[in-house]
Amino acid sequence: MSPRILFVLTSAAKMNNGAPTGWYLPEFARPYFHLIGPDEANPRAEIVVASPAGGLAPIDEVSVKNFKDDDSVKFYETKKHLWEKTVALKDLQGKASEFDAIFYPGGHGPMFDLVNDKESIKLIEDFYNAGKVVAAVCHGPIVFVNAVVDGKPLLSGRTATGFSNAEEDAIKLTEFMPALLEDEIKRVGGKYVKADDLWKEHVVVDGRIITGQNPNSALGVGAAIAKALGMFSDF
Structure with a gap:
């Protein structure tokens, strides 16, 4: 039976300053x-897509403009139904046993809704407690900071990565963030690590927790999920 993986997108269309945001194209497309x-007619995994509000999950149009690689373009042009008709997170409660992994693409949106979304946090805790893989990339790992397992933060004592403070500074959005991802991972007792250079691919696997630093890490996170699920070894 093919693995079943839950992809969770943000429902946040705007940042606190009113600027548009959402989820980031290559971070969904590449994994x-x-x-x-x-062979899309015979997929190696079943993907279910959800969001806090259900229905349309807003894409960050900046990511559409900035990423013209084959996967991103093909995905944007042919897969709109995946993000226009998402399942509401509340309808997935108690269903961790039906999946093998949960994955959160980034974009700045998760910083404004998924970080504190109770339905999302409960799903992460349920997936982890059920022995499933939990994964996220770029700003996506913010979803883990408020999850608690065995009475302590999920990331406490764990090594993780995500969009760095230096990368946030480089795109001049630091002042518009409610918090910085790097700082939040450290705040809950996680060991934050990053690549030597901005925008370089960096993927961290700590047990069943998989994190990627930035958009260029998205494919690597997808490969790490596949490896963790024993899907194939051709990457």
Whole structure:
């Protein structure tokens, strides 16, 4: 039976300053195509897409403009139904046993809704407690900071990565963030690590927790999820 993976997107369309945001195109597209494989008629994994509000999950149009790689363009042009008709997180409560992994693409949106979303936090805790893989990339790892397992933060004592303070500074959005991801991972007792250079791929696997630093780490996170699920070894 093919693995079943839950992708969770943000429902936040705006940042606190009113600027548009959402989820980031390559961070959904690249893992998606890697996990389903080259034969879409016979996918290697089943992908279910959810969001806090359900329905349309807003894409960050900046990511559409900035990423013109084959996977991102193909995904944007052919897979709109995946993010226009998402399942509401509340309808997935108690269903961790039906999946093998949960994955959160980034974009700045999760910083404004998923970080404190009770339905999302409960799902992460349920997935982890059920022995499932939990993964996120770029700003996505913010979803883990408020999850608690065995009475302590999920990331306490764990090594993780995510969008760095230096990368946030580089795109001049630090002042518009409610908190900084790097700081939040450290605040809950996580060991934050990053690549030597801005925008360089960096993926961290700590047990069943998989994190990636930035958009260029998205494919690597997809590969790490596949490896953790024993799907294939051709990447």
